Amino acid sequence: MCHKSCLDGLFYHPMTNEATARTAREVLEERGALGKDTVAARVDGKVYDLHSPVPNGASEVKPIGAHDADALPIIRHSSAHVMADAVQRLFPGTKVAFGPATDDGFYYDYAKPEGSFTEEDLRAIEEKMAEIVEADSSFRREVVTRDDARALLQSLDEGFKLEHLERLDDPISLYRHGDWVDLCEGPHVPSTGFLKAVKLTSVAGAYWRGDERNPMLQRIYGTAFASPKALRAHLKQLEEAKKRDHRKLGKELKLFAFHPHAPASPFFLPRGSTIYNLLESYVRSLYARYGYEEVITPQIFDNELFHTSGHLPSYAENMYMAATSENLEKLQRRIEERPPKNAEEWTQAFGESLRFGVKPMNCPSHCLMYGMTKRSYRDLPMRMADFGRLHRFERSGVVQGLTRVRTFAQDDAHIFCTLDQVQDEIKSFLDLVYDAYRDFGFTDVRIVIATRPEKRLGADEVWDQSELALEEAVKARELPYEIAEGEGAFYGPKIEFHLKDAIGRPWQLGTIQADFNLPERFDLSYVGEDNTAHRPVMLHRAILGSIERFFAVLTEHVGGSFPVWLAPEQIALLTVSEKFNEYAKNVQQELEERGFRVTADLSSDKLGAKIRQARLMRIPYLGVIGQKEVDGQGLALRSRDENKDLGFIPLSEVFDRLAQENKPPSATHSTRGDSHR
């Protein structure tokens, strides 16, 4: 049974079996366009099974070869059917749910009478699938009445399918191969023999219909390609991705670590801290250019603040609460003296005692800061930047490496401005973001405008206004964008910046969000030209998102080979023998005096071992020191990125070379920055 969304309206569903119409296969054959590897046909832009009848008036009928991009979802979804067939043969009594194709493979959800699937089960299922493929059974489409479908599913005792059937619109179609039948929209490959490269990859739990209140099903993931060669290439790419995993590199390169006493909370080791601080410095340099002012705000607040901001109670499940022992003693006395009689009284008693909350975001404190003084329109726009540490209690199953942690900092800022200034602020931020991403080597940036969600604060007129402002700014910069309906934050619509890393994985990092709610809640105002009070607009924005997550994405993007301006160590001095250690120390000092990050390997290891070690740590430059270098007052330089020995270079040239690379790419082009002010 297909998940509707996987098909994305791509496929055509004939209303009836037109006995007189010719099939796509016949049409293609007649035109000599039917290849051995043709899996389906594209008819006027829609995908047809080869055995489906083509409308008489069709103007264009093109074959889809197994190696065309369009063929992959068809091959994968057909693989899902074959897997379900194999599973039901091997594990009688197992029921099926949804089995769509995904971006890189397919899955099928099962309700297994008992237990779950093991790795060995996957291998057995693969073998059974191979038999089904070997049998080369044809896929056949049948359009049936709702009653017939219901009767069939009842006879098969497929409860999930029955439930789904009632949600489907007519026509109802079934697909069969061999004896196996599935409620499905199609299309499919002509026969199971077309499935030449299938691999089952993993097993996982998944809720029926993705709702955590529903029963947990067993999901088997797999992937399929047109050929074993393409499958091997895919698996190879997964291997490459594994090598770049920031958790692996974080350990190998001594960047960060975790300890069970602080779950999901990273320790940045010295090398990682260097990069972390450089990321912050970089953002600070942009702030200087784009007119931001940095502030530092408290970590723990009276919960009164979070009630004002609305984070309590709506965000309570993600917040850490703090209590002093004095508070707790008070709570104890209160309970002894006046025992709470019901849930409400208990909540009240705790609320009075656990008076403090650890901030999960900076905005409330920035609102306080804004409100501390009387503001004039002349003060606006006010751009308040904050690298404050945030704590969010994330559920145990969702944390992951540095990408989802419980303590982190954002390159956060809030812009207070007038309604008239919103568009310009967003335009300027677009410039800032694109500059920053380019400096880190991310060129493939996608803009998504996320609009009002169902659960939200604020009036509809306010949402209308803010959504329009975001869209107009993006249009003004002539950037392509998409709209994500209902994906906005509860307090306002937002622009999200999605980018792809070096191996094509998508990430959402930066964002800018309009917020008409917090200024209201905090009763913020400014005195206008007309000498009356006005409500300012608040914009939340981040470039990197969280520094932690950006650290992870960047690490994987560069595969641990940080550019010179970010590398924890920019050059390693390697002596050929201990006789040259004295000279090495002098060079180290000279480099450090010039502000370079340098390490010296003065051990008694042989040069080969030292080079190996420095290469493993991905140090951009290696300076080998032997008699020749001492005599000539230079280094035998070796570059990581060019991966070659550059030969003897005098010290002054080494300094110049490092200085050249010791800044973000944009800083080497002098024209930048001014135009954005």
Added chain:
RNA sequence: GCCCAGGUAGCUCAGUGGUAGAGCACCCCCUUGGUAAGGGGGAGGUCGUGAGUUCAAGUCUCAUCCUGGGCUCCA
């Protein structure tokens, strides 16, 4: 939080009921060597934690913590 898989030396891992292992890293010694691992020796572990079964538990059972793959949620 839910389903599944893991947790043994700093790291990577072997060890299926009977005396805790290897390689690398670390320390010491020899070697002073010119572009990805020179040689020898030494030290290092209450096998995540807590209960239980057993004559005997890294190994079996239960609980719990942490990590990983998913689901749901998200910067």
